[in-house]
Amino acid sequence: MSEWLVTLRKHRNYCLAERQRAFETNNQKSDEQVMYQYGAFCDLNSRSEYGSYCPLTCPVVKHGVMSAELTKSSKKHGLAWGNASDIQSKRTTELRAESEWYGRVNSDVLQGNLAKLDTAYNGFFQHKRGFPAFRKTSNFKSFQFKPGQAKLTVNCTSKKKRCYSHVYLPGIGSMRYLDSRTIPTDADIRTVTVIKEADGWYMSVLLKEPKALPEVPDIKTVPSAVGIDVGINKLISLTDGSFVENPKFGTNKKTRRQLRIRQRRVNRKVKGSKNRKKAGIIVAKLHKKIADKRNDHQWFAANKVVGTAAAIVQEDLNVKAMKSRCKPKREKGRFMANGQSAKRGLNRSISDVSWGELFSKIAWLALKAGKPVLAINPKFTSQECSVCHHVSKANRDGEKFICESCGHIDHADTQASRTILHRANLEFVSIRRKNLSGDSRKVTLVRDDSAIRGKRDQGKNRTSKACTERSRSVIPEKRILFEQLSLQLFD
Ligand SMILES: [Zn+2]
Numbered sequence: 001m002s003e004w005l006v007t008l009r010k011h012r013n014y015c016l017a018e019r020q021r022a023f024e025t026n027n028q029k030s031d032e033q034v035m036y037q038y039g040a041f042c043d044l045n046s047r048s049e050y051g052s053y054c055p056l057t058c059p060v061v062k063h064g065v066m067s068a069e070l071t072k073s074s075k076k077h078g079l080a081w082g083n084a085s086d087i088q089s090k091r092t093t094e095l096r097a098e099s100e101w102y103g104r105v106n107s108d109v110l111q112g113n114l115a116k117l118d119t120a121y122n123g124f125f126q127h128k129r130g131f132p133a134f135r136k137t138s139n140f141k142s143f144q145f146k147p148g149q150a151k152l153t154v155n156c157t158s159k160k161k162r163c164y165s166h167v168y169l170p171g172i173g174s175m176r177y178l179d180s181r182t183i184p185t186d187a188d189i190r191t192v193t194v195i196k197e198a199d200g201w202y203m204s205v206l207l208k209e210p211k212a213l214p215e216v217p218d219i220k221t222v223p224s225a226v227g228i229d230v231g232i233n234k235l236i237s238l239t240d241g242s243f244v245e246n247p248k249f250g251t252n253k254k255t256r257r258q259l260r261i262r263q264r265r266v267n268r269k270v271k272g273s274k275n276r277k278k279a280g281i282i283v284a285k286l287h288k289k290i291a292d293k294r295n296d297h298q299w300f301a302a303n304k305v306v307g308t309a310a311a312i313v314q315e316d317l318n319v320k321a322m323k324s325r326c327k328p329k330r331e332k333g334r335f336m337a338n339g340q341s342a343k344r345g346l347n348r349s350i351s352d353v354s355w356g357e358l359f360s361k362i363a364w365l366a367l368k369a370g371k372p373v374l375a376i377n378p379k380f381t382s383q384e385c386s387v388c389h390h391v392s393k394a395n396r397d398g399e400k401f402i403c404e405s406c407g408h409i410d411h412a413d414t415q416a417s418r419t420i421l422h423r424a425n426l427e428f429v430s431i432r433r434k435n436l437s438g439d440s441r442k443v444t445l446v447r448d449d450s451a452i453r454g455k456r457d458q459g460k461n462r463t464s465k466a467c468t469e470r471s472r473s474v475i476p477e478k479r480i481l482f483e484q485l486s487l488q489l490f491d
Pocket of ligand 1 (some may be wrong): 385386387388389391403404405406407408
């Protein structure tokens, strides 16, 4: 299988290079014949023709599609040339007879490899995706069998922890595999993808759902909904007051230390040596383990969320923007401290929790269960009171939420999840306040003024005392309530 990966990667890279070269040839404007313009030769320097220069020689045309003009002219010249993918596909078949390495690879897998390149090409020209890149060993790690090729014999009937089944892969042979998720006997098996990971080989089996997915009702008609607030201290906070913890698989002290030690072992070995490679594998295995743990925990969390209510309301987070670097600060041509070193740790934590992955898992489970998911604008959700909807930065004190306006006390994250649910409700009752944050801000401004006025009357000492007390956050809740009420009286 490792051998296959090498051949397939070379095949892909060669086809890509050929297409690129053909494209460059096409764009060389000359007054010669049309055929010359479109690249009659695979290599301009040697002017060698079809079949005599390189293993995949062919004139490949722009966008992988032959223009009507060229099709006409090639027919005139008695050449039956199709588009790039047709030519390369035909040549690949010939190549299997010529080369031992190509001959060993299953022909459908090889053609599928080419089809993948075509998809990448179409993505670039039609859907404005990135241009297909050359692949290194490190990012070419899988190949795919077409539906009906791989034969699975599931002989796992008992509910033992470790159970092996057998699979026959054409061109490779029969082998056993660890049955981690038993495939139902009546399942319609589609493509089978073989993937090389740090700790071994994996097989991803695509199954066709036997039943159609349930219809997702309109969110306005559901009987119950749950709001979720994602965070770093608590992975998920639900409206019912429960939490899903975040074990910080990749950023906790133990793992960080382990990673640091193992990474250092790699760095100390001679570059290009076998020992360095071996040490690198150990690091990769640890990363894989972290990813596996995270994945498992996220499925658990997603299942919990989806099982709670008939609809889910979440934040519409822009994780990429949250992870952005701090802007460089310049003073008289010198770069000043901009807080990036502190931000780096936060960015690492954000990468570790991977909310995006979690949201996609929730979306999939909800779709399977026929439950609607709504994403709302997350602006000021952590500062807004869920009872009186007063928005202020001072409402929050670490994990504690104390409303300045009504004295409502709650856990800050639970509070945020309730605000999130409330915002979705606004749309329920069709109040439709589009500029929600703008509205709330106006209110805040007025309240802030009065609060300052009140404090000024109280005198400086009193204010500073209140401030220190709040920041310590060790005062019993009753005392805080008292403080809140007195503030309101001054209003
Ligand atoms: Zn309030």
